Amino acid sequence: MYRPQEDSYLLANALADAGGTEDSHVLDFCTGTGFLAVNAAMMGAASVTAFDIAPRAVLTARMNAWTRRLPIRAHRGGLDAVLRHGPFDVVLSNPPYVPCDGEDRDPRWDAGADGRGVLDPLCDSLPALLTPGGFALIVHSEFTGVETTLRRLRDADLKASVVARRRIPFGPVLRSRADYLYASHLAEPGSTTEEVVVVRADRPHPGR
Numbered sequence: 214m215y216r217p218q219e220d221s222y223l224l225a226n227a228l229a230d231a232g233g234t235e236d237s238h239v240l241d242f243c244t245g246t247g248f249l250a251v252n253a254a255m256m257g258a259a260s261v262t263a264f265d266i267a268p269r270a271v272l273t274a275r276m277n278a279w280t281r282r283l284p285i286r287a288h289r290g291g292l293d294a295v296l297r298h299g300p301f302d303v304v305l306s307n308p309p310y311v312p313c314d315g316e317d318r319d320p321r322w323d324a325g326a327d328g329r330g331v332l333d334p335l336c337d338s339l340p341a342l343l344t345p346g347g348f349a350l351i352v353h354s355e356f357t358g359v360e361t362t363l364r365r366l367r368d369a370d371l372k373a374s375v376v377a378r379r380r381i382p383f384g385p386v387l388r389s390r391a392d393y394l395y396a397s398h399l400a401e402p403g404s405t406t407e408e409v410v411v412v413r414a415d416r417p418h419p420g421r
């Protein structure tokens with residue numbers, strides 16, 4: 214189970230800074246314990262739909278919603294399943310985004326050689342997932358490629374910008390991947406910190 218960490222908190226704070234979720238229909242994709250779903254519901258969302266591929270995560274998210282009597286529905290599934298729901302006014306995601314070399318893959322955080330295995334399909338799907346005027350907040354590491362995310366979102370006719378960033382020391386996962394990150398030129402050799410960023414994507418109203 215992925216316990217909420219710096220990236221989770223950075224995204225939750227970015228959501229509060231964005232004005233919260235009052236009366237909105239919210240998607241939390243890759244919900245884990247449901248931390249972001251709970252935050253969104255407590256900020257006044259009309260409904261929160263949460264998805265995760267891990268059965269244990271879905272059960273935990275359901276339990277966390279139920280004990281707080283919050284309007285969260287947690288489902289098991291990936292993006293294909295999500296696309297049968299929605300659209301949503303707000304999409305939140307802290308997806309797996311750690312680049313890895315194929316060994317020690319852990320679906321809680323590993324996301325392929327460039328770390329974009331879950332992120333890219335999510336970016337491409339946002340126009341279909343968002344209502345006109347809706348927005349998404351996605352958190353990931355600088356090592357996953359912030360410019361690539363911004364370009365991909367803009368190519369999908371969304372407005373995109375970085376709205377929050379925080380530099381943090383490598384945790385145990387990145388320490389164990391440091392050699393791969395250096396060797397693949399994703400991180401400066403010898404660096405021991407990463408910048409975690411929140412990217413915001415807005416789907417404009419038609420004609421604006």
Ligand SMILES: C[S@@+](CC[C@H](N)C(=O)[O-])C[C@H]1O[C@@H](n2cnc3c(N)ncnc32)[C@H](O)[C@@H]1O
Pocket residue numbers: 215216217218220221242243244245246247248249264265266267270290291292306307308309320321322331
């Ligand atoms: C980095 S954790 C984030 C958890 C939580 N949202 C948070 O911020 O604390 C990523 C979560 O994504 C889930 N996950 C991984 N691949 C997925 C996929 N393709 N579709 C949906 N969920 C996925 C994992 O099971 C894990 O719970």
